[in-house]
């Protein structure tokens with residue numbers, strides 16, 4: 367799946383990593399003659415690449431970015447109380463991942479893009495929702511489920527003591 371570059375950071379080995387809108391990173395190394403990316407060494411060169419789309423294999427595998435953490439969850443819904451918005455095609459925002467957690471029963475989870483595919487969710491096997499990818503759910507008989515939203519770790523302000 368293609369994801370735009372939103373910024374760059376340097377890893378522990380001083381190699382540049384392109385940060386994608388989904389939260390995944392992708393190395394953009396300049397290690398001549400193996401990989402030639404002299405542009406990555408300058409702030410201007412990196413800035414010019416922001417917005418460029420890269421193929422993200424970790425999105426294709428539905429991997430929630432490593433350091434992401436849950437920050438909000440919906441109430442529990444049943445087949446009767448599931449909001450219409452969840453039954454119709456919808457997406458999460460850029461950078462926001464979600465897990466659809468079934469507590470009881472079964473839920474059909476349909477992903478619309480890049481190719482349509484469906485899965486049956488049961489307790490213990492959550493459906494992973496990738497940012498900005500259209501999807502919807504359909505109760506399969508009686509079901510209880512909730513949705514848990516995950517985002518990048520937030521910078522916590524440190525309190526000064528003394």
Ligand SMILES: [Zn+2]
Pocket residue numbers: 369386388389390422423424425426
């Ligand atoms: Zn990704």
